[in-house]
Every structure is written in C-alpha cells, then in structure tokens.
Amino acid sequence: MLAAFPRLRAILLRVAQAIPVVIGVVxxxxxLTRALPGDPAVYFAGVAADEASIExxxxxxxxDRPLPVQFVHxxxxxxxxxxxxxxxxxxxxxxxxxxxxxxxxxxxxxxxILAVVIAVPLGVLAATRPGTWVDxxxxxxxxxxxxxxxxxxxxxxxxxxxxxxGIAPSxxxxxxxxxxxxxxxxxxxxxxxxLMGDWETWRGAAKQLILPAATxxxxxxxxxxxxxxxxxLTALSSDFxxxxxxxxxxxxxxxxxxxxxxxxxPVVTTLGMVFSFALGxxxxxxKVFAWPGIGSYAVEALVVSDYxxxxxxxxxxxxxxxxxxxxxxxxxxxxxxxxxxxAQ
Amino acid sequence: MLSVKDLSVMFxxxxxxxxxxxGVSFEVAKGEILGIVGESGSGxxxxxxxxxxxxxxxxxxxxxxxxxxxxxxxxxxxxDIRDIRGREISMIFQNPRAALNPIRKVGHQIEDVLRQxxxxxxxxxxxxxxAAMEAVKIKDAxxxxxxxxxxxxxxxxxxxVCAIALACDPRxxxxxxxxxxxxxxxxxxxxxxxxxxxxxxxMSSILITHDLGxxxxxxxxxxxxxxxxxxxxxDPVQIFSQPTxxxxxxxxxxxxxxxxxxxxxxxxxxxAPAPRILPSGxxxxxxRDLVKTYAGKAGPVQAVKGISFTVNxxxxxxxxxxxxxxxxxxxxxxxxxxxxxSGQIVFDGQDIAKTPARGFAxxxxxxxIQMVFQDATDSLNPRHSARQAIAEPLRRLGRxxxxxxxxxxxxxxxxxxxxxxxxxxxPHQLSGGQKARVGIARAVALDPKFLILDEPTAALDVSIQAxxxxxxxxxxxxxxxxYLFVSHDxxxxxxLCDHVIVMKNGEIVExxxxxxxxxxxxxxxxxxxxxxxxxxxxxxxxxDQLETTDAQHSAFHDQxxx
Numbered sequence: 001m002l003a004a005f006p007r008l009r010a011i012l013l014r015v016a017q018a019i020p021v022v023i024g025v026v027x028x029x030x031x032l033t034r035a036l037p038g039d040p041a042v043y044f045a046g047v048a049a050d051e052a053s054i055e056x057x058x059x060x061x062x063x064d065r066p067l068p069v070q071f072v073h074x075x076x077x078x079x080x081x082x083x084x085x086x087x088x089x090x091x092x093x094x095x096x097x098x099x100x101x102x103x104x105x106x107x108x109x110x111x112x113i114l115a116v117v118i119a120v121p122l123g124v125l126a127a128t129r130p131g132t133w134v135d136x137x138x139x140x141x142x143x144x145x146x147x148x149x150x151x152x153x154x155x156x157x158x159x160x161x162x163x164x165x166g167i168a169p170s171x172x173x174x175x176x177x178x179x180x181x182x183x184x185x186x187x188x189x190x191x192x193x194x195l196m197g198d199w200e201t202w203r204g205a206a207k208q209l210i211l212p213a214a215t216x217x218x219x220x221x222x223x224x225x226x227x228x229x230x231x232x233l234t235a236l237s238s239d240f241x242x243x244x245x246x247x248x249x250x251x252x253x254x255x256x257x258x259x260x261x262x263x264x265x266p267v268v269t270t271l272g273m274v275f276s277f278a279l280g281x282x283x284x285x286x287k288v289f290a291w292p293g294i295g296s297y298a299v300e301a302l303v304v305s306d307y308x309x310x311x312x313x314x315x316x317x318x319x320x321x322x323x324x325x326x327x328x329x330x331x332x333x334x335x336x337x338x339x340x341x342x343a344q
Numbered sequence: 345m346l347s348v349k350d351l352s353v354m355f356x357x358x359x360x361x362x363x364x365x366x367g368v369s370f371e372v373a374k375g376e377i378l379g380i381v382g383e384s385g386s387g388x389x390x391x392x393x394x395x396x397x398x399x400x401x402x403x404x405x406x407x408x409x410x411x412x413x414x415x416x417x418x419x420x421x422x423x424d425i426r427d428i429r430g431r432e433i434s435m436i437f438q439n440p441r442a443a444l445n446p447i448r449k450v451g452h453q454i455e456d457v458l459r460q461x462x463x464x465x466x467x468x469x470x471x472x473x474x475a476a477m478e479a480v481k482i483k484d485a486x487x488x489x490x491x492x493x494x495x496x497x498x499x500x501x502x503x504x505v506c507a508i509a510l511a512c513d514p515r516x517x518x519x520x521x522x523x524x525x526x527x528x529x530x531x532x533x534x535x536x537x538x539x540x541x542x543x544x545x546x547m548s549s550i551l552i553t554h555d556l557g558x559x560x561x562x563x564x565x566x567x568x569x570x571x572x573x574x575x576x577x578x579d580p581v582q583i584f585s586q587p588t589x590x591x592x593x594x595x596x597x598x599x600x601x602x603x604x605x606x607x608x609x610x611x612x613x614x615x616a617p618a619p620r621i622l623p624s625g626x627x628x629x630x631x632r633d634l635v636k637t638y639a640g641k642a643g644p645v646q647a648v649k650g651i652s653f654t655v656n657x658x659x660x661x662x663x664x665x666x667x668x669x670x671x672x673x674x675x676x677x678x679x680x681x682x683x684x685x686s687g688q689i690v691f692d693g694q695d696i697a698k699t700p701a702r703g704f705a706x707x708x709x710x711x712x713i714q715m716v717f718q719d720a721t722d723s724l725n726p727r728h729s730a731r732q733a734i735a736e737p738l739r740r741l742g743r744x745x746x747x748x749x750x751x752x753x754x755x756x757x758x759x760x761x762x763x764x765x766x767x768x769x770x771p772h773q774l775s776g777g778q779k780a781r782v783g784i785a786r787a788v789a790l791d792p793k794f795l796i797l798d799e800p801t802a803a804l805d806v807s808i809q810a811x812x813x814x815x816x817x818x819x820x821x822x823x824x825x826x827y828l829f830v831s832h833d834x835x836x837x838x839x840l841c842d843h844v845i846v847m848k849n850g851e852i853v854e855x856x857x858x859x860x861x862x863x864x865x866x867x868x869x870x871x872x873x874x875x876x877x878x879x880x881x882x883x884x885x886x887x888d889q890l891e892t893t894d895a896q897h898s899a900f901h902d903q904x905x906x
Contacts, residue, residue, distance in 0.1 A: 130401075237400075239442040245398045246437075247457045247508055248430030257456070258445050336447050337492045 011333055018326050025318040030074050033311040034067065043087060043305060083315070084308030088301060093312035096297060101316060102187025103174055104293035107285070108278050110190075110209055111216035112271070119221045120267065123228025124260065127236060138225055145222030150281050154215040154288035161211060169207050171289045179204040212289040219281055220274045227270040231263035238262070264335050272328040276321060345548055346372040346395070346433075346516060351408035353387070353394045353572075364390040366572040367408070372516065377542060377549045379563030379580070381556050381595070383805035384776075387572035388552045392518045396435060397425050412516070431461045434509035436538075438521035440501035444493040450504045451477070451489030454511055461512045476511040477504070481537060498667075499530035503537070510541060517542060517549045523558070527666040528832055532876035535562055554805060556599045557878035560584055568592045584881040598810035600835035601880045602862075606817050609810035609839070619821035623659035623842055627690075628826050629678065629794060630654050634687035634697075636673050636850075647673040649850040650687065655794070660820060660827040662841035662858060664834060664873070670850040672798065675830050679715045679796050680704040691794070711741045711790035718799040720779035724771040730757075730782045731767040737789045756785040759822075760815060777808035781815070788819060796828045801836065813840060834877050838862045846870045 041058035042049070049057070058064050062073050077084070083093035126138035161168035169176050174189055179201045182192035190209070193202035235241070236259050244254045283295035294313060301309035333339050353365040365387040372378050382388045393399045395410055395417060410417040412433065417425065437443040445453055454473040458464035464472040470489070477485035480503045493501050502522065509517060519538060523531035539562055542549045553559050559566055560580035568576040568583065568591065575589040587593040598609045607618045636648040648670040655661045665671045676682040678689060680701050689697040691709065699707055714737075717723035724733050734753050738744045744752060757764055760781040771779055780800060787795055797816065801809040817840065820827060831837050837844055838858050845855040846867065854867040865871045 239437060239439060240445045242393075242398060243435075243437055243443045243505065243508065244445070244456070246396055246429055246435040247460070248426045248428070248434075249456055249460050250426065253456060253460065257448070261447060262445070338446065338494050 010339070011330060014329050014333075015326065018322055021322050022319065025315065025322065026075065026078065027071075029311055029315045029318060030071055032314065033307050034070075043307070083312040086301070086309045086312075087306040088304050088309065093308050096309065097294065097312055097316050098187070100292060100294045100297050103291060104279070104282055104286070104295060106188045106190065107209065107212055107216065107291060107293060108275070108282060110213040112220060112275060112278060114213055114217040115221040115224055115274070116271070118217070119225035120228050123225045123267075124232055124255070126225075126229045127232030128255065130233070135229075138229060142222045142226050145218050145220075145225075148218070149284075150215055150219050151284045151288055153218050154212065154285055157211050157215055158288070168211050169204075171208075171211060173290050173292055174208055175201070175205055176208065212285050212291055215288075216278055216281060216285050220278050223270055223274055224267065228263065228267050231266040232259060235259040235263040261335065265332065268328060268331050268335065272324060275324055279317065279320070345374045345413060347409075347411045348391075348395065349409040349411075351391065351394060351410060352406040353390050353399065354404055354406045355400075356402040356404075363406075364403070364572055365394065368569070368572070368574055369408075370567055370574065370577070372548050372550060374548055375546055376565065377539070377551060377563045379559035379566040380550060380552045380569060381554070381559045381566055382569035383554055383595075383807060385571070386569040388569050389520050390572075391569075392435065392520055392550060392552055395518070396429055396433060397422075398429075427461070430457050430509075430514065431463075431512045432514055433516045433518065434512070434514040435518045435520060436502070436505045436509045436522050438524040440498060440505045440526075441493055443505050444501055446493055449490055449492060450496070451491075453504070454507050457508050457511050463512050473507075473511070476507045479510065479541070480504075480507045482507070497530075498526050499534060502526060502530075502534050506534070506538060506541075510545075513545065515547055517547055518552070519549060520552045521554065522551070524554075528834070529666060529872060529876045531558075531878075555878060556584075556595055556806070557601065557880035560880050561878050568595065581881045594807055596880075598806040599880055600806075600809075600833065600839055602835070602838075604839070606813055606839040610814060619818060621658060621660075621817075621821050623826075624657045626657045627654045628657045628659075628692065629828075630688070630690040631674075631678070632688040632690065634674065634677060634689065635685045636670070636677060636682070637685045647850055648677070648684075651847070651850075651852050653845055653852065653855060655826050655828055657793075657826055658820075658824055659843060660829055660841045662837035662844045663828060663830045663847060664832065664837050664844060665847035666832060666873075668849075669847040671830050671847050673850075674847070675715070675796050675798055675828060678828060679713055680707075680710075681715075711737070712793045713796070714787040714790065714792040714794075715796045715798065716783050716787045716800045719803050720776060720783050720800075721771060721803070723783060724779060726771050729768050729770055730762065730774065730778075733771075733782050734767075734785045734789055737786060742790055752789070756789055759788070759819070760785040775808075776804050777811060780804060780808070780812050784812075784815065784819070788823060788825070791823065792825070794826050794828070796830070798830045799832070802831075802833075809836075816840065834862065834874060846873070 039054075041054050041061060041063055045054040045057040062070055065073075081094055083097070085091075086093045086096055089096055122134070122138050122141065126135040129135060158168070158171050162171060175181055182189060182196050182198060182201055185192045185195055189205035190202060193199070193205055238259075241254060241258055244258045249258070279295075282293060283299055285291065286293040286296040287299070294316065298310065298313040300306075301313065348371070349369045351365055351368045352363065355362045355364050368387070368391055370378065380388045380391065390399070390403070393403070394405050395412075397405075397417065399405075405418055408418070412428070415424075415428070417428070420428070444450065451470065451473045454476050455464065455469040458469055458472050458476070459466075474485045474489055477488060482488055482500065482503050488496070488500070493504070496504065517538070522538065523534055526534060535558070538549075541547075551559060551563055560583070563580055566576075566578060566580050566583050567574050568589065570591045576583060576587065576592040583592055584596055587596050594611050597611055600609065605618060607615045631654070632652050633650045634648055634652070635646065635650050637644045637646050639645075651670075651674065653661070663671045663674065673682065677684045677697070680696060680699070683701045684697050687697060688695045691713065694709075696704075696707075696709060696713075704710055728736075731753055734756055735749055738749055738752055742752075753767065754764055757767055762778060762781045762785060766774060766778060771782075774782065783800070800816070801812050804812060813836065816827070819825060827840070829837060829840055841858045843855065844858045844861045846853050846861070846869065848869050854861060854865065854870045861870065862874065865874055
C-alpha cells in the first residue's frame, strides 16, 4: 500500500531513521556521564559522609554493578521518565527540566519568529533591489548581527530601554512579581495566559520577553537574512523565472510562487542551524536577563558537579536536536517534491 | 505584424558598457516563420529578450523602435507589456527542464498563465490546462497534469513549455533554441509539432537557433547575425547555395551535411588536403558480451545488454544513439571509469575488464586509454591554468618534471594549435574552442593508443566544431590513434568515422562501414535517426566537385586551420 504513496513512505522512512539516532544519544549521554571525572557517590552521600555511607550510597545507586547492568537500569529508569535526582535543587531532574525547558523554548522560538519576520522580507527585498538602500540596510544589519555578541547587545538593550528610557520592565525573569504565573498547561507563559484569557498577565509576560527575545533575534537574524538574499538571487536568475516572465505572469506571482518557494529550501536549512546555535546562545542571554531557562540550569549544575542534572540536560538537548532535524527534513519534503524520491 | 527598426541593446557590466545588439532591423509578417541564426554571442537571443522586454538585469534598449500590430513595445507601460507577454507574444526556451519551475506541478504552471490572462477561472482552469496539454499532443494529459518537471523526459518538458506558451493563443511565438539538448528524434517531433501548430493557428514565429540546417528546414526566411549585427537576410535555399557575406559562407560551410567531407567544413582558404588514413585490420580493442546492470528502484536495470564490437588499430568507430541508449555507460566502461557487470574488454590482447576501475589509475595501461570529455568547460579544473591541466597526466603518469615537462607541454600545445601565450590562462579566460584544445592536448599527452571522444564538440559553435573535428582528423593521422567517437549527431559521425555502431536500449541494432550505414540503413531505428536529422538544402553540384578534388590529394599536410 505504501508503494502507492512514495512521499508518505519517504516520510515514514525518515521518522524511522530517527530511532537509531535516539538510541545512540541515550548510549552516549550515559557513557559521557560515566566518563566524567569524580565520583557521583561521594557527592550524593553528602559532605559529612564517611567511607561506609559513601559505599552505602554507591550500592543504593547501583554504581557498584558493572556498566552494562547500570545501563539497563538507566534505560529502565528512562522508560519510566525518571532522570534521577538533582543535587542542587533537590527535585527530580525531569521536573526541573519540565519547568525550565518551556522557558528556554519560549524565548528561542519568539526570537526565531521575530528574526524570520524581519530577516526574510529584508533578504527578499535586498535581492529584488540589489544596490539600493534596502540592500545596504540588509548588509549593515547582517554585519551588526554577527559582530555584536549577545551578552553585549543584551546589556545595551537593558541600558537603553530599561535604564534610560524606562520602557522595559526590570530584566528579572519571566514575569514581574506583581503578576501570578499562569496555570501550567504548556509551560509557555504567553500561551498559558492566553488560554486562561488573562490578558493582563499575557502583556506582563510579553513585556518581559521582548528584550531577551530581541537580543537573541538580532543574533539569529544575520544568517537568515543573508541566506534569504543569496537564495533569492539564485532563484531569480534561474531559467524558469524567465519563462514565467515571458508568459506575462505578474511580478507578485513570479516573486512568490516561482522564486520564493524555490529559495525556501536553503532558508529552511539555515533556520534549522540557527535554531540549534540559538539554543546554545541562550545560556548567555538567560544569564543577562535572569531567565529561568534550561541553559542557566545546565551551567549551574555543571559548576556544582550535579551529574544527574547535566546528564538530563544533555539528553534533553540531544532529543530536541533530533526532533528539530526531523521537522526540518519533513519540511523539505513538503516544499520540494523531488526529495521523497531521492531519499531511498 | 512585428517590425523592429535599428534596435540596439546595451549591457552594463563590471568592465563597462557592452553593445550586445547594434542596430538590428527586421519584420515578421503574418503567418511567417523567421529564422535568426548565429553563433554564441551574436546577440540573437538578446534581440528576442529585448522584444519581450525581459532583458536580464543591466540590459537596456538603447535605441530603436519595436512595433507590434501598432503597439510600441519599447515604450509601452510595464502593465501593458505584461498583458502582451503570453497572450500576444510568447516564448519557448532552450533547456526545457530548467525552463520550468522545478517544484510546481506542470498543470499548475499552465493554469498560472491561463488565469493571469483571464482565459480561465478557478473552476475551469484544470480542464483548460489539460486541453492545452492535449493540444501539444501529450498523451494521458490528465495524468501528466499532476507531474513535476523532474518526472518527465526532456521532450515532454519541452511540450509543457510549448503548452504554456500556446495556452492563450498568442499571435507570435518566439522559439529560442527550442531543441538544443534534446535527442534528434525528439528534436524533430518538437519542431514538427511547433511548425504544425503555428500553421494551424495561422501564427507567426521567430525561430532562434545556432543550427543553420534546422533553421533552413523550418523557416520561410532567414537572418544571419554576428556580433550584434545582421550580416545577411534572405531565403534559406539562397543563403545556403549562394551566401553573400563571408560570415554566412563560413557558417554554411561549417554546417555538417550529407555529401560534405570534414575538410569542407572549413572556410575554403583554410582547406588543407585531408590526410589519408588507412586503418589496419588488426584489432586493438575487442569488446565481448559486455553487460552493465545498475540497481534500480524497481529491480535491476540493464543499461548495456551484452554488446560486442571491435575497434581496429587506426580505426575510428562511431557510437551513435539517443540519450539512455547506453553509449555513455559503454564508453565509461571502456575508459575504465566504470566496472562491467560481465563481459570482456580485450585491449592489446589483455582483458582490461578484469582490472577494477578503482585501481586502473595505477595500471600501466592507463596512459594507453584516454578520454576527451563532452563539456570542455566542466571537465577542466577552474583553478588550474591550461598548462597545469596538460601537465597533470604528464606529472602523475609520465613522471615528468622541470624542463622536460615544460618542453612536452609546449610541444602538445603546438600539436593541438593552442597558442603558447594562452598556456597560463585559466579556463574562464579561454574560448570554447581553446578549452576543447586543452582537453584534447591533455588526452593525447601520454601518447595513448586509444582515445574515447565523448561528444567532444556538442557544446561548441559550428565554426569551432569544424576546426576541432579537423584537428581530431589530423591528430589521428599524425599519432596513429584509434578513436571511439560517441555522438548523437549522425552527420558528424559520418564525417569522422570509418565504422558506425548504432545503439538503442543497451543493444547494438546496426553496425557497419559509416558510408554504408548512412546511405543504406537497414534497421528501422537507424532509418528514423537518419530521417530525423535536419537536412540543409542540398548543394549537390558544388559538393561533388569538391569531393573529387579532395580525393585527388592524398599526401598529408600538416596545415591546421585555426
């Protein structure tokens, strides 16, 4: 039956390919934490522990058993959704991640949407009007975006909008203390507040979000704008654009239906890459804006050698990347009909 | 219907302004097919783009008048000209696959035009698009409607391009090299279709082509262009039999045609007597039951189905067939870039098919079998100068260094007629003909015994092709080479080859002495190939005379025409 739907088959095939990657990620994140220097039992036993209690903790944690056995237990725990206990917060790592991951994702996604909304039209305009002021503006923005580090733009934005102009709220987390955080549904404050119909809180959350998101957007804008411009220039010089123009199609149709859709492919590729390094750049932005995200959590955990937390973080990030790549690949098949057939 | 007066087009480039078209005037009458012939850079395509006002960025109409049925096309507002494009004047292009949007269903691309010109609404667009596809004789149009360009053959794509161009019943069709890159039988089918549609709908047409033979066959009137100027206008038969301008004479001479010898392609003043080559009866390459099977999606695909043939020492064997017939696979196996599934390739008494292609580069026989590639531009490293390109095989296989290497490179350049001053240029600084010479020099650098020529002139202008073909003839005589000449152009094969092999679907359908196969083909496929080749008007009387004089010269002169 699947043979009749080659694209559906290609999509299912691609999803199936993600499974071994996930298995690999689990193995590596397990081995990586075992390879780290230091003895988890010592940390978990506490500061006042003696030899016997450390040994006791070791047995209790199963660390005295051979690696394969430990791995089976680890996978078993994973299946139940148990990522272990965080030393620094005292809560299960899974709970911590569930609390903090939405904060990071909300920030990154907002920044990315902001960047796309600005960068893609900017790139398209620059490509259709090479040498004009739009093109120069595009170049300036791109250069500024790549050359200014995020912690610098972050602090600069805080200085201007909070300290001098006083428009922005104080850069202290996701929501000002005068608001109550919305009920946890998705963990995205904007969505949860909207679901509750609490527009007051929504506005408060948006105000907090806008500066860090802008900081991150400035950083991610550059590659997207540059790639859009280049891809549009390539698409616009293709033969099929000439055919479309010779057939009398309107500029709009030529630009969007013919050129832009063809230019989308490299733009989507770039978007995937930008998303991954935006997650990395998050750490600095989260620090500057006291954002309770997964990045700052990981840094704190690493500093105090909280291995269960680090392991959980690595696993969560890796799974996120796998999911992201899957989405990008599926987007390809949606954009380009040629792909379903090549991916044999 | 269309009148063009003193049209000049200028391009603003980094090196300053370039005049692509310099004062061109012509008319197209109702119902007429006008041919514009010229080589690359003659301004023939730019002229048509200027009429449609679809010049690339940097191009502007500098002067002149373009009048279409009373409308001033040069000064018309963009909005008005857009209404004219596709509805009154439309275009078909070369390289049909690239001329279609790769990620849009072909049916939708036809609908776009219909709806743009208000010929269809959302509700009947599908039916009208299918009707437009049926009009260009696409079978199962309703099924093809949902196809993407990559799922269709080149000929089918060109039909779609035609359907787009003809969907809104334009009055004038401009065809810009419509069949370049298509197989010869497809070319004939597309050209016949276009001509029949033009006649049936009482349209006018401009056919832009580099192929004088094709233009002569399909056009009522011809214009010959060179360097942005019209050098000659007139009736096709008249241009063919009595070209008045030296350039059109050169073009006419260079067009391969039945009855002409390879020397006849050159301008009369450069015709050295043809060398006499006597192929020996000794076999150099014997191919026995050669099979190549590829793993396809729907099971194994046999590209070459057990073919056998022989190339004798000093012989030139032509391998002819259309795309997908297995001729490229065969040549790649012979040159040992590809491993055969089974069969033998006996070269000089040894079966070289036993040596895997992967290890053949280190084989001492590598130097004996060389290849000249199809695209002179793509087969040269853009970062290597001509000297480096020729030095490569000499260094790697010949182990030459220092002054020996330098002397040999200059010797080779002399052999292929490449001026020494050009040796340090990079491919982009060389013309097509010069790049072809570099490719040939590289192939003969190690004194090979067997040269495989894979459509070496397919990308060249006819006048350059004439020179390169003559160079190949001279080299063969001088170096005692044996050739396997792979081509789809029967005229060229007849000029160069002693023996012809015709392939179809991985099998040899006919083989024999070139003259015999060309004049009295036995197989229906060979017959259809020969019938599809464009036939320029005959100049029988003149040519017969030339051939007898040529035959009288037997001594070999090394006078190259370049």
